[in-house]
Amino acid sequence: MRTSSPGVRGGKADSKSSRTRRPCSCETEQICPNKAPGEEGDPKALQQAADEGRPHQAPSTSQLSPAPPAPAQLVQKAHELMWYVLVKDQKRMIIWFPDMVKDVIGSYKKWCRSILRRTSLILARVFGLHLRLTSLHTMEFSLVKALEPEELDRVALSNRMPMTGLLLMILSLIYVKGRGARESAVWNVLRILGLRPWKKHSTFGDVRKLITEEFVQQNYLKYQRVPHVEPPEYEFFWGSRASREITKMQIMEFLARVFKKNPQAWPSRYREALEEARALREAHPTAHCPRNSVSED
Amino acid sequence: MQGNTRRTGIMTDVHRRFLQLLMTHGVLEECDVKRLQKHCYKVHDCNATIEKLEDFINNINSVLESLYIEIKKGVTEDDGRPIYALVNLATTSISKMASDFAENELDLFRKALELIIDSDTGFASSTNILNLVDQLKGKKMRKKEAEHVLQKFVQSKWLIEKEGEFTLHGRAILEMDQYIRETYPDAVKVCNICRSLLIQGQSCETCGIRMHLPCVAKYFQSNSEPHCPHCNDYWPHEVPVFDPEKERETGMSRSNKRSLRSRQH
Numbered sequence: 309m310r311t312s313s314p315g316v317r318g319g320k321a322d323s324k325s326s327r328t329r330r331p332c333s334c335e336t337e338q339i340c341p342n343k344a345p346g347e348e349g350d351p352k353a354l355q356q357a358a359d360e361g362r363p364h365q366a367p368s369t370s371q372l373s374p375a376p377p378a379p380a381q382l383v384q385k386a387h388e389l390m391w392y393v394l395v396k397d398q399k400r401m402i403i404w405f406p407d408m409v410k411d412v413i414g415s416y417k418k419w420c421r422s423i424l425r426r427t428s429l430i431l432a433r434v435f436g437l438h439l440r441l442t443s444l445h446t447m448e449f450s451l452v453k454a455l456e457p458e459e460l461d462r463v464a465l466s467n468r469m470p471m472t473g474l475l476l477m478i479l480s481l482i483y484v485k486g487r488g489a490r491e492s493a494v495w496n497v498l499r500i501l502g503l504r505p506w507k508k509h510s511t512f513g514d515v516r517k518l519i520t521e522e523f524v525q526q527n528y529l530k531y532q533r534v535p536h537v538e539p540p541e542y543e544f545f546w547g548s549r550a551s552r553e554i555t556k557m558q559i560m561e562f563l564a565r566v567f568k569k570n571p572q573a574w575p576s577r578y579r580e581a582l583e584e585a586r587a588l589r590e591a592h593p594t595a596h597c598p599r600n601s602v603s604e605d
Numbered sequence: 606m607q608g609n610t611r612r613t614g615i616m617t618d619v620h621r622r623f624l625q626l627l628m629t630h631g632v633l634e635e636c637d638v639k640r641l642q643k644h645c646y647k648v649h650d651c652n653a654t655i656e657k658l659e660d661f662i663n664n665i666n667s668v669l670e671s672l673y674i675e676i677k678k679g680v681t682e683d684d685g686r687p688i689y690a691l692v693n694l695a696t697t698s699i700s701k702m703a704s705d706f707a708e709n710e711l712d713l714f715r716k717a718l719e720l721i722i723d724s725d726t727g728f729a730s731s732t733n734i735l736n737l738v739d740q741l742k743g744k745k746m747r748k749k750e751a752e753h754v755l756q757k758f759v760q761s762k763w764l765i766e767k768e769g770e771f772t773l774h775g776r777a778i779l780e781m782d783q784y785i786r787e788t789y790p791d792a793v794k795v796c797n798i799c800r801s802l803l804i805q806g807q808s809c810e811t812c813g814i815r816m817h818l819p820c821v822a823k824y825f826q827s828n829s830e831p832h833c834p835h836c837n838d839y840w841p842h843e844v845p846v847f848d849p850e851k852e853r854e855t856g857m858s859r860s861n862k863r864s865l866r867s868r869q870h
Binding site: 384387388390391394397398430433434435436437453513 | 616618621622624625628629631668669672673674693695756760
């Protein structure tokens with residue numbers, strides 16, 4: 309899935325001061341600039357570390373071999389962090405920096421930057437994924453595909469990604485309506501897939517729980533009470549994560565496939581999608597560099 | 606060099622995308638893996654000849670080796686379908702599940718796992734699992750809730766349910782192989798033929814050795830009088846018959862090995 313928010317990236321000029329302060333073998337405490345008391349790792353500096361892990365931005369490979377007290381253990385931590393991030397992403401859970409520290413980095417907090425750098429490098433080289441800080445405020449990271457062409461790979465296994473299909477149906481309904489979709493409308497659409505709120509489905513399980521709780525928890529949907537309506541009714545909106553990861557153009561392509569129509573059959577929506585696509589291209593001119601090299605760096 | 610391969614494993618965008626997608630899906634059957642491989646070639650290198658799957662995967666694994674992860678191939682115990690998953694070899698805990706479930710839910714899984722491994726059939730009854738609900742770590746869980754959690758495990762493909770009894774899904778066996786061997790070294794059962802972890806299978810009533818159903822099928826193929834490979838006593842169970850190229854059909858042994866079945870994809 310693709311993120312459409314501008315990632316936070318410090319310019320190289322800013323980072324010089326933080327880069328010279330690196331862990332040294334005499335175990336003096338690493339001082340992170342702008343560090344709040346008790347808080348390890350300025351997120352901006354961390355993003356720089358994550359960025360430095362990306363091959364086409366890494367200044368020189370010698371910077372990636374610091375002299376920490378226990379190099380082999382740092383490497384192991386980087387591997388653990390890599391797996392942790394991959395699993396969180398697989399489960400579509402938020403990758404939260406404080407969790408990373410609590411669950412993986414632990415007592416190696418002092419070297420979290422170098423660990424993060426190494427992890428990013430591995431993720432980029434082996435998986436073609438960028439570990440990107442998507443929100444400075446909430447300290448959330450996400451894994452972003454770095455390969456061209458970027459597309460939802462559901463095409464490869466279209467009948468094997470039911471969750472995405474289900475979510476996309478709801479998101480596209482909301483999008484086409486141009487406002488929130490009432491729960492009744494959503495169920496009308498899901499009926500086409502043979503899904504009912506009271507029936508357990510072999511793949512999805514409890515569908516109602518999935519869409520009103522799980523997708524909401526994962527920030528793909530928002531489920532809110534419609535104001536001033538009795539008896540109470542609820543409606544769905546796009547969640548913040550959906551807005552970040554799914555583009556309007558992807559929705560148009562999905563609709564086109566499902567209804568076997570040209571995306572321009574929804575002219576105003578298509579226009580919106582085009583505008584968003586243009587805005588995104590302008591915001592990320594260098595976002596996609598196809599890499600096909602056998603040996604890197 | 607950190608994170609780099611020490612051998613000449615070739616990592617191109619084809620391999621990277623394959624890894625991304627394999628990771629996204631968790632566990633895949635062989636037919637889907639082949640389709641995935643084809644897709645990755647199509648997207649990134651459509652002119653290249655598609656490498657044989659085994660070599661393709663070995664190539665990737667040589668790069669992953671230094672990261673202590675591996676694309677592992679397993680076989681479903683009940684009907685012999687090959688499955689693939691990306692597993693972490695360095696782990697000694699139920700780490701993959703850890704981020705999904707609460708402490709008491711994880712403990713429920715551990716209890717169910719223990720019952721399954723200790724059992725003779727490889728299955729643990731729902732009743733027996735639920736009776737352990739009071740012993741769980743973490744927040745107190747009621748039986749009703751525990752039933753729901755067990756269903757969550759089934760949906761996430763950690764457990765399989767058959768007639769009120771639970772056993773391990775092929776995925777769990779693949780991913781937790783190491784954990785199980787290390788945590789239950791005495792109770793763990795091993796297949797006499799392939800030497801891998803065994804949960805469900807057939808056993809010799811005389812000497813007690815065990816074999817996976819697909820291993821039995823292969824070993825006693827076209828043998829009208831099967832005998833135990835260890836003690837040579839008459840093998841008392843029905844020998845199942847599997848078509849290894851079956852795709853997405855539930856395991857049913859058929860008497861006709863060569864039944865023609867059209868591929869779905």
